[in-house]
Amino acid sequence: MAEVSLRKIVKAYEGDVQAVKGIDLEIADHEFVVLVGPSGCGKSTTLRMIAGLEEITSGDIAIGGTVVNDIPPRDRDIAMVFQNYALYPHMSVYDNMAFGLTLRKFPKAEIDKRVTEAARILDITPLLARKPKALSGGQRQRVAMGRAIVRDPKVFLFDEPLSNLDAKLRVQMRTEIKKVHQTVNTTTIYVTHDQVEAMTLADRVVVMNHGIIEQVGPPQELYHHPATRFVAGFIGSPAMNFIPAKLEEASGALRVVLSNGTTLDVPEARTARYRAHAGKPVLFGIRPEHLTDDKPTDKTNPAPMILTPEVIEPMGMETLAHFKLDGAEISARLDPATPASVGQPLRLIAHMDQMHLIDPSNDKVL
Amino acid sequence: MSATTVPVRQGIYHKAGSLRRERRWALITAYISLIVAAIIMLAPPVYMLLTSLKTSAEVADQSGSPWWVRDPTLENYSALLTNRMFIDFFLNSAKVTILVVAITMVISVLAAFALGRMRFWGSQMLATGVFLTYLVPDTLLFIPLYQIVGGLGLLDSAWGLVLVYPTLTVPFCTWIMIGYFASIPKELDEAALIDGANWMQMLWKIFIPVALPGIIAATIFAFTVSWAAFVYPTAFITTPSEMPMTIGVVSQLIRGDTFAWGQLMAGALLAALPPVVIYAFLMDYYIAGLTAGATKG
Numbered sequence: 001m002a003e004v005s006l007r008k009i010v011k012a013y014e015g016d017v018q019a020v021k022g023i024d025l026e027i028a029d030h031e032f033v034v035l036v037g038p039s040g041c042g043k044s045t046t047l048r049m050i051a052g053l054e055e056i057t058s059g060d061i062a063i064g065g066t067v068v069n070d071i072p073p074r075d076r077d078i079a080m081v082f083q084n085y086a087l088y089p090h091m092s093v094y095d096n097m098a099f100g101l102t103l104r105k106f107p108k109a110e111i112d113k114r115v116t117e118a119a120r121i122l123d124i125t126p127l128l129a130r131k132p133k134a135l136s137g138g139q140r141q142r143v144a145m146g147r148a149i150v151r152d153p154k155v156f157l158f159d160e161p162l163s164n165l166d167a168k169l170r171v172q173m174r175t176e177i178k179k180v181h182q183t184v185n186t187t188t189i190y191v192t193h194d195q196v197e198a199m200t201l202a203d204r205v206v207v208m209n210h211g212i213i214e215q216v217g218p219p220q221e222l223y224h225h226p227a228t229r230f231v232a233g234f235i236g237s238p239a240m241n242f243i244p245a246k247l248e249e250a251s252g253a254l255r256v257v258l259s260n261g262t263t264l265d266v267p268e269a270r271t272a273r274y275r276a277h278a279g280k281p282v283l284f285g286i287r288p289e290h291l292t293d294d295k296p297t298d299k300t301n302p303a304p305m306i307l308t309p310e311v312i313e314p315m316g317m318e319t320l321a322h323f324k325l326d327g328a329e330i331s332a333r334l335d336p337a338t339p340a341s342v343g344q345p346l347r348l349i350a351h352m353d354q355m356h357l358i359d360p361s362n363d364k365v366l
Numbered sequence: 367m368s369a370t371t372v373p374v375r376q377g378i379y380h381k382a383g384s385l386r387r388e389r390r391w392a393l394i395t396a397y398i399s400l401i402v403a404a405i406i407m408l409a410p411p412v413y414m415l416l417t418s419l420k421t422s423a424e425v426a427d428q429s430g431s432p433w434w435v436r437d438p439t440l441e442n443y444s445a446l447l448t449n450r451m452f453i454d455f456f457l458n459s460a461k462v463t464i465l466v467v468a469i470t471m472v473i474s475v476l477a478a479f480a481l482g483r484m485r486f487w488g489s490q491m492l493a494t495g496v497f498l499t500y501l502v503p504d505t506l507l508f509i510p511l512y513q514i515v516g517g518l519g520l521l522d523s524a525w526g527l528v529l530v531y532p533t534l535t536v537p538f539c540t541w542i543m544i545g546y547f548a549s550i551p552k553e554l555d556e557a558a559l560i561d562g563a564n565w566m567q568m569l570w571k572i573f574i575p576v577a578l579p580g581i582i583a584a585t586i587f588a589f590t591v592s593w594a595a596f597v598y599p600t601a602f603i604t605t606p607s608e609m610p611m612t613i614g615v616v617s618q619l620i621r622g623d624t625f626a627w628g629q630l631m632a633g634a635l636l637a638a639l640p641p642v643v644i645y646a647f648l649m650d651y652y653i654a655g656l657t658a659g660a661t662k663g
Contacts, residue, residue, distance in 0.1 A: 042531065050557075051560060052559075052560075053556050053559070053560075073556075073559045073560045074560065074561070074562040074563065074564070078560060080556070080560050082553040082556070082557060083553075084551060085553075086551065086553035086554050086557040088554065088558075088572055088576070089576055090575040090576055090578075099558075099561050099571075100560075100561035101564055103561060103562040103567060104562050108570075126638065127633075146562070147557075150476065151561075199617055200515060210565070347536050
């Protein structure tokens with residue numbers, strides 16, 4: 001077990017393309033950190049540099065206090081789970097899991113003990129004699145995890161381990177991974193492009209974009225207090241609505257005037273925070289779950305808006321409605337009982353205590 | 367007046383009638399072509415077999431159908447198998463082939479692993495270069511090679527062949543193996559690296575077992591090339607005791623314009639036996655090796 005630190009890590013490819021542009025990150029012992037971001041954001045490259053599969057252009061990576069820049073992967077005491085499982089096709093499940101220990105010349109009894117224990121944790125004991133070909137996707141991924149667990153490494157690295165699984169299995173394996181982490185408690189770095197995976201698994205989420213870290217924090221913090229427009233839009237599904245607006249001040253109170261003329265009052269608790277931006281253009285951000293149908297029960301700083309749905313998506317537990325507001329795509333989460341139909345104007349409530357204002361000049365959340 | 371015309375709805379137009387009839391025609395055509403191809407391919411070996419079972423007198427007798435053996439005999443076979451010289455040809459072929467296959471596989475597996483898997487400066491160019499050497503035909507190379515083999519004092523010796531054949535087999539086998547190794551996912555070596563393997567362990571414990579069909583395909587190729595080589599031994603070997611099967615049979619059973627047809631055919635059939643046996647046992651692997659990547663799930 002160990003902490004991992006990245007200091008000013010840069011990865012540049014030929015032709016001066018920088019995949020990772022000098023990131024700093026401290027990962028504590030036992031922590032589960034998820035690197036999340038769109039494809040090409042540098043998250044996988046970062047993970048592969050920690051694994052030692054990619055060379056670092058500049059900066060330092062330390063695992064357990066030792067700088068590992070020039071240490072080959074096999075001596076970094078890490079274990080990695082790959083997206084396509086990367087099981088050795090000619091070996092049985094048992095041999096796949098034992099391979100790393102065999103190479104390290106562990107005694108047979110110890111190997112057997114560890115493999116048996118890992119198989120028990122992962123519930124794959126009946127599969128030990130099978131070849132990977134005879135396993136389902138979920139079972140293969142368990143074996144890949146087993147191969148990592150038996151090594152009892154300092155750090156687990158996961159590279160999009162669930163992306164090859166179907167939706168149902170993905171949810172199931174997600175829980176499984178969390179359970180395993182709670183059992184073995186090894187420092188874990190997990191890469192995914194799926195923000196739901198990031199939110200559900202992580203102690204801390206690292207949101208990356210264009211080779212830099214946009215924000216690091218616990219899932220709830222990223223959700224409630226995104227630092228940038230990118231994080232605000234990336235975390236949460238469906239994504240946050242962004243509406244061009246202007247912040248106006250009238251007799252001490254602030255209000256947001258949307259591009260279509262709708263006026264929304266800023267709650268008093270936020271006025272001090274936003275006052276400096278009064279009179280300037282802003283981007284009004286509100287999550288679909290905070291833009292709901294007008295029900296008398298929830299009245300926390302409600303601000304009514306009238307919008308006409310273009311598409312209605314009933315999901316069972318809720319209904320998603322999509323609107324267009326001056327060119328901006330807006331979505332709202334409605335009570336499934338609400339009688340909404342396309343083309344019929346709908347009275348919505350914006351929960352202003354959950355609003356966000358973004359400075360369009362630098363995309364920072366105010 | 368409308369500018370657009372409403373299209374007239376039609377039933378699905380189908381020229382050939384029923385699917386079943388189409389399928390039957392496809393099968394009939396396939397069988398006819400296959401039968402024709404099989405006749406063309408099999409006629410020479412069958413003719414060889416028939417001739418090898420005839421006496422010299424019957425071969426020389428022009429009356430009657432040559433596709434019929436009137437008086438079958440095994441005397442050609444027994445004459446060859448009791449002939450010390452013929453046994454030597456066979457042993458020479460076996461010795462040369464086994465050594466060439468071994469040398470080829472060691473070199474080409476190592477070379478393919480390095481060229482295909484370890485990224486280093488110029489690896490791409492080297493891989494292309496290896497393949498280009500295969501494109502130079504042996505009929506062009508035997509003259510300069512004669513000089514080289516002569517310079518080494520290996521003319522008229524089976525050892526010279528052991529040295530020369532790999533120039534034919536190594537490039538192609540390396541190429542097959544590069545292709546096969548390329549079909550093994552990159553994550554597999556990365557997993558092995560992280561699991562603690564060094565390059566040799568990775569090759570030995572992961573790549574060779576996984577690429578076994580490719581290795582078998584390459585082995586069969588090397589075997590076939592060195593077993594059937596004709597140009598090089600013709601050029602380099604003149605002493606019968608050093609001759610492999612291919613030229614031994616031809617040079618010793620044709621005396622001037624006297625052809626011992628029966629023995630020639632028997633010898634050729636016996637010479638063809640080892641490759642046939644090997645192909646029969648390893649055919650599935652051979653096909654899997656040549657079509658690597660196409661069916662990997």
